[in-house]
Amino acid sequence: MAFEKTPNWLDWYANPSKPNFKVPHGAVDAHCHVFGPGEQFPYAAERKYTPCDASKGQLFALRDHLGFSRNVIVQATCHGADNSALVDALKTSKGKARGIATVRRDISDAQLQELHDAGVRGVRFNFVKRLVDFTPKEELQEIAERIVKLGWHIVIYFEAVDLPELWDFFTSLPTTIVVDHMGRPDVTKPVEGPEFQLFVKLMSEHKNIWSKVSCPERLSVTGPKALNGEQQSYKDVVPFARHLVEHFPDRVLWGTDWPHPNLKDHMPDDGLLVDFIPHIAVTPETQQKLLVNNPMRLYWPEEEVK
Numbered sequence: 113m114a115f116e117k118t119p120n121w122l123d124w125y126a127n128p129s130k131p132n133f134k135v136p137h138g139a140v141d142a143h144c145h146v147f148g149p150g151e152q153f154p155y156a157a158e159r160k161y162t163p164c165d166a167s168k169g170q171l172f173a174l175r176d177h178l179g180f181s182r183n184v185i186v187q188a189t190c191h192g193a194d195n196s197a198l199v200d201a202l203k204t205s206k207g208k209a210r211g212i213a214t215v216r217r218d219i220s221d222a223q224l225q226e227l228h229d230a231g232v233r234g235v236r237f238n239f240v241k242r243l244v245d246f247t248p249k250e251e252l253q254e255i256a257e258r259i260v261k262l263g264w265h266i267v268i269y270f271e272a273v274d275l276p277e278l279w280d281f282f283t284s285l286p287t288t289i290v291v292d293h294m295g296r297p298d299v300t301k302p303v304e305g306p307e308f309q310l311f312v313k314l315m316s317e318h319k320n321i322w323s324k325v326s327c328p329e330r331l332s333v334t335g336p337k338a339l340n341g342e343q344q345s346y347k348d349v350v351p352f353a354r355h356l357v358e359h360f361p362d363r364v365l366w367g368t369d370w371p372h373p374n375l376k377d378h379m380p381d382d383g384l385l386v387d388f389i390p391h392i393a394v395t396p397e398t399q400q401k402l403l404v405n406n407p408m409r410l411y412w413p414e415e416e417v418k
């Protein structure tokens with residue numbers, strides 16, 4: 113089936129630069145997606161956007177180019193609860209990729225087991241209203257109780273303003289929880305202000321809650337953009353991410369977010385995005401935890417690096 117991209121869609125950056133920052137051996141890109149290709153893996157009827165295709169082969173080429181060893185591929189909302197493109201990518205990766213799926217309550221135990229065998233290790237619950245229709249909390253609770261038996265965890269995506277309302281639900285979940293993109297703080301507000309400190313409190317009080325310190329290109333207001341060799345990109349996001357890396361060094365993950373769905377302003381050079389990492393994890397020890405030890409503990413516990 114031929115799909116027409118959402119108007120003004122920004123395609124992923126072709127020919128990214130080689131990062132100056134050498135990631136540690138065995139580094140994991142813990143947040144990225146595959147889109148289609150739509151001809152082979154059609155986009156879901158209920159999707160809120162139609163992206164450009166971004167295949168498993170293109171993702172794995174980027175992984176190698178940036179110096180990473182593994183990927184955690186997160187089911188994108190444009191594929192709804194049809195995890196076929198994700199599963200296909202996981203199977204092709206030869207164990208170098210793990211996945212986060214989207215499932216509905218009607219999934220059978222046999223289907224959950226098939227996802228597990230392909231390399232899925234969690235589900236994503238999305239509360240960002242521009243991306244998904246509302247799912248009742250009882251349905252999510254039911255899914256949580258089923259996946260806990262597989263040793264999976266839950267990835268949550270929400271906007272900072274919605275945290276107070278979602279707090280009780282998040283803290284009632286029975287698994288490890290991974291928050292996408294630091295809970296999407298408004299970076300024009302202070303790090304020490306009530307909004308971001310509520311998120312810090314969530315992580316301080318609940319040791320099962322982790323955060324991805326990802327997506328500066330989505331959160332930044334002042335830039336500068338990761339383009340044209342810029343080595344000081346997204347300065348306004350640095351204090352937020354660094355705060356989490358310093359306070360919770362064992363519960364942070366990093367990912368490219370390639371192919372960067374729904375960016376409106378610019379498409380970053382992924383090589384320069386990697387050069388953002390040493391600004392938020394400033395020591396070799398924190399870089400090793402962020403990029404290797406933490407994602408290995410969560411996604412490849414059988415090979416854990418101590």
Ligand SMILES: O=C(O)c1cc(C(=O)O)oc(=O)c1
Nearest residue numbers: 187188189190243369373374
């Ligand atoms: O699954 C997605 O569609 C999706 C969208 C966005 C976004 O539009 O912010 O970010 C993500 O990390 C994933």
